[in-house]
Amino acid sequence: MARPNSFDLDLFDRGVLARLDGVDAGYGAVTVLQGVDFEARKGEVALVTGPEAAGKTTLMHVLRLALAPRAGRAVLLGADLARSGARARARLKRRIGYVAENPVFVEHWSALANITLPLKLAGRRPAAYAQDVQELVDFVGLAASSAGVAVEKLSGAERRRTAIARALAIKPELILADDPTSGLSPGETRRIVRLLAEMRRVGAGVVIASQDESLAEVGPMLRWRI
Numbered sequence: 001m002a003r004p005n006s007f008d009l010d011l012f013d014r015g016v017l018a019r020l021d022g023v024d025a026g027y028g029a030v031t032v033l034q035g036v037d038f039e040a041r042k043g044e045v046a047l048v049t050g051p052e053a054a055g056k057t058t059l060m061h062v063l064r065l066a067l068a069p070r071a072g073r074a075v076l077l078g079a080d081l082a083r084s085g086a087r088a089r090a091r092l093k094r095r096i097g098y099v100a101e102n103p104v105f106v107e108h109w110s111a112l113a114n115i116t117l118p119l120k121l122a123g124r125r126p127a128a129y130a131q132d133v134q135e136l137v138d139f140v141g142l143a144a145s146s147a148g149v150a151v152e153k154l155s156g157a158e159r160r161r162t163a164i165a166r167a168l169a170i171k172p173e174l175i176l177a178d179d180p181t182s183g184l185s186p187g188e189t190r191r192i193v194r195l196l197a198e199m200r201r202v203g204a205g206v207v208i209a210s211q212d213e214s215l216a217e218v219g220p221m222l223r224w225r226i
Contacts, residue, residue, distance in 0.1 A: 025061075038224060129169075196208060
C-alpha cells in the first residue's frame with residue numbers, strides 16, 4: 001500500500017475532508033462528470049444543485065467510494081484515492097455516512113434494528129452502544145413507538161429519519177445525503193435539512209445533493225452547482 005502523501009494529510013489537518021480536482025467519472029462508455037472541482041470541509045454544509053441527470057448522484061458515488069474517478073485527482077479524508085488500496089478504501093468508507101435517495105432497508109426488521117446494523121457489522125456489542133443509539137433516535141425525532149415498528153410500515157418521513165440515524169450511527173466525519181427530501185412536505189423538508197446541518201456543530205462535514213435550490217434558505221451552506 002502506498003504511503004500517505006504529506007500534502008494530502010495536510011489538507012485533512014486544515015479541515016478539508018474531500019477535494020476533487022478536474023475529476024471525470026461515469027458508467028461504461030458514458031462520462032457523466034467531466035472536469036469537476038469540489039471541496040467539503042469540517043463543520044460546513046455543502047449544497048450541490050443542478051438539473052436532473054446533471055451528475056449529482058454520480059458525484060455522491062465518487063465521494064462515498066462507490067465509483068472510481070476516470071481522470072483527475074480525488075483526495076478523501078487525507079487519502080489520495082488513486083494511491084489507496086482496497087483495505088485503505090474500506091477503512092475510509094467506515095468514516096463516511098451515506099443517506100441514499102431511496103434508502104434500502106431490511107423491510108421486515110424494525111427501524112431500530114436497521115439503525116444498529118452498521119454497529120453490529122463492525123463487531124460492537126449492544127451494551128456498548130445502546131445508550132448512544134437511543135440518543136440518536138431521539139436526535140432524529142423518531143418516536144419511540146416508531147423505532148420498534150417494521151420499516152415497511154413507516155411513513156416516508158419516518159423512513160428518511162431512520163436512514164439518517166443509520167448513517168449517523170457510526171459517528172462519521174463526512175455525511176453525504178443524496179436528495180434526502182424527495183417526496184416530503186415543505187415542513188418535513190426543512191426539518192430534515194436542519195437535522196443534517198446540525199451535524200456541522202460536532203465538526204462533521206455535510207454534503208447534500210438536491211435539485212431544490214431553495215434548501216439553501218434553511219441555513220448557512222456553501223453552494224455548488226454541476
